[in-house]
Amino acid sequence: MAKKGLKHWLSTTNHKDVGILYLWTSLAFFVIGGIMALVMRTQLATADQAIFGDQTAEIYNQLVTMHGIVMIIFFLSPFAFAFGNYIVPIQLGAADLIFPRLNALSYWMYLAGGLTSLVGFFTGGAAAGGWTLYTPLSLREFMPRVGLDLVGIGIVLFVVGVTVSTINFLVTYFKLRAPGMKLYHMPLFSWAVFFTVVIMLFAFPALGAAGLMLLADRNLGFHFFDVENGGAILWAHLFWFFGHPEVYILLLPGLGAVLEVVSTFSERPLWGKKAVVWSLAIATFLSFIVYIHHMFTTGVDPNLRKAMTITTEMISVPFGIIYLCMIATMWGGRIRYSVPMLFAIGFILLFLIGGLTGVFLSSVAIDYGMQGSYWVVAHFHYAVLGGGVWGVLSALYFWFPKLTGRMFNERLGRTHFWMGFIGFNLLFMSMFFYGKMPRRIYTYSAEADYATYLSVSTLNTIATVGAFMFAAGVGLMLVNFLWSWKHGAYAGHDPWGGDSLEWTISSPPPEHNFTQTPVLLPNPIDVEKEAAAKAAAVSIVPGTKP
């Protein structure tokens, strides 16, 4: 990679460079959010601890809140969009996104939003009260601190950036595909990002509106969330109308990447592409009509609870089909277990647990017994960290050679996988076993009747050990990438044997991606089949046109 100065990075509008900015920024937020998690796990390692003395409860509440906001809003989506930026235009055969300056604007708003949110820690207390920011706890009356206003401002900045970006991506998808490339021809990662931006377009405005209303209530004396007007439940509706689709925003890019990785490393085309694309479309639609399952215990209309139990359980249909197709893709292949494929397999196993445990929580009756417990924490992390993040980690190893032109160290990559996989399961599997423990509590009593098989304290210790193991794996990954970026072996165009357009150009790609108009060749097998079908049609009814 040619040396690029600070001025270049501050002013670039090239989608690849913006992608790199997204990558490093989001990884920085990952480290920050991860450190918060480690501090929390240290505090919870054994019963009845208070590592910050009198301040423990207050600091823990800030950490639990900011960990959620940083990871969900400022890490995972932007991490996926590092590849959305870098890879999607190339996969479409475009020189850039259609509005490169808007793309840069989105990035800078993201960075501004993320930093604004974090500044709260230096203003006498960051937001506390959960990433869900439920009112009235987050109103001025109960939480006057400026840290919460900063989170509100950060979120609104981010939402503006995201909304600009969704338009940018959608127009790019429709206007800049290579000649002859139909929508259906798009590789699965591009398809997944397509559905992600569609969800973003409809989900994020609810959060943006809620954020602005909260800021107005807190600072301008508005009354949107006044308790007397039913404001407590209004916030929950607005928040979860965004909050549930957000989970799919977090998941889909990783899922799309894993589908490509599985196909590439099995050396077989995706099984049932049409079914997968339709399943993604159906999941996109369903994601908007299930959010009441976050509010089963709020006393909303009982019929709505039942209806959304059914819609939530129906989400298993598209994801079940995607799983079927993903595993069937490997059938008859020649599977190479390189690091990206290991992470893809990890994704399949972890997200399977996340998905199956999600079915439990979709049941309003079971939710009455589990809501707000560690069982939910475990499920959520299997789905979002085991699914979303694990998928994008696979993508990161998969496209690292394309981004840098270098190979990473395979051995370090494998070590990262095993440390991550074992650490992850120690961390979150044990949470299922102390699933009765309420979440977001800074301490617990050793006698509490929260656990099965082992004591709640032992299980928490295991979880903490797992957390540090997982974190060490991430550290290895960063070392690996920083080292390999300079010193790795040269990768060449297509180190893995992928088929989409990014593998036809040099690594890293040239400034404007393609030196001539890219053309996707039809697959010879399909051409042959069509020809054979034509020939058969002619021979069956002689003398007629096929």
Place this chain on the structure above:
Amino acid sequence: MAARSVSGSIFDQLFYLYMAIAVVVGVLVVGWLVYIMVKYSARPGSPKPRDAPRAGVLPAERGHPLWSYVMALVIAGIMFGLAFGTISAVTTLETPPEGEEWLHLNVIGFQFGWKVEYIGTGGIVVGRINEWTIPVDTAIVANVTSQDVWHNFALNEYRMRIDVIPGQTNHLWWKAQDVGTVEPVCVQICGVGHALMKARMHVVPQDEFTRWLSDESQRDYGRLERANQVLNLTYDGAGFRAENKSIDPTKAFAVRIDNQGAASERFALGQNQVSLASGETGLVAGAAGVTRLEALGSGATFELGRSS
């Protein structure tokens, strides 16, 4: 310590049904995955598949859509089955049993604790904070609300919980089937004291509960008396006569009625009512905002604020 409950057993049944299906599905998927991973693992000399991806070439079409339809139907069938199980269970969880005597409670969440109110003997409101008693084998029907921020009243042992939302009253019912002590907790982050927002709920036999409530009512009555918040009235069959000075009806208070009428009579202070036979004495608890005491039989009334 066993802590059985109606909701707990419904939860367990449903949980194990979901678990059984999850385990079967999980084992099938993982088994199939591992089989394929082993069987089709790349080995030296294994041939490159004919339709292997090639850079810049569209992937070949693969797979028959029929399998997807079959899969969709199978999953949808399982899911409808589970949803049906849930919906039939949830009706029981949400509706207190008909034809039984219920015990009504108010549960009020606050930063950081729980207040529970009973209608005690003679209508005295018995309020207890963070430690209270309920009878075993009795349906408890609770009106749940918050006086500040959002909480969640969770009966972990009974696998039941409800959001405690300011400005809104939610309803929760449960029935404990074992005596003992359980620990209601808050499972919605509500501020700095969230982790310690726990209570102790003693489940005791019915007769012990009756005794407890009557003792507590006496104690609370004594407290009101000491605060000069008990109004003593004599009822003569046609009207009331006050025996002491006025009380402040904006604070907690009670009315003690001596029925000197010839017949039994029912007295009402808003929702709080008591029936007294001739010659009997009893209590009615004060209700916020209600200042008119009424003898339902004769229609005689008494305005609390204006007594002297």
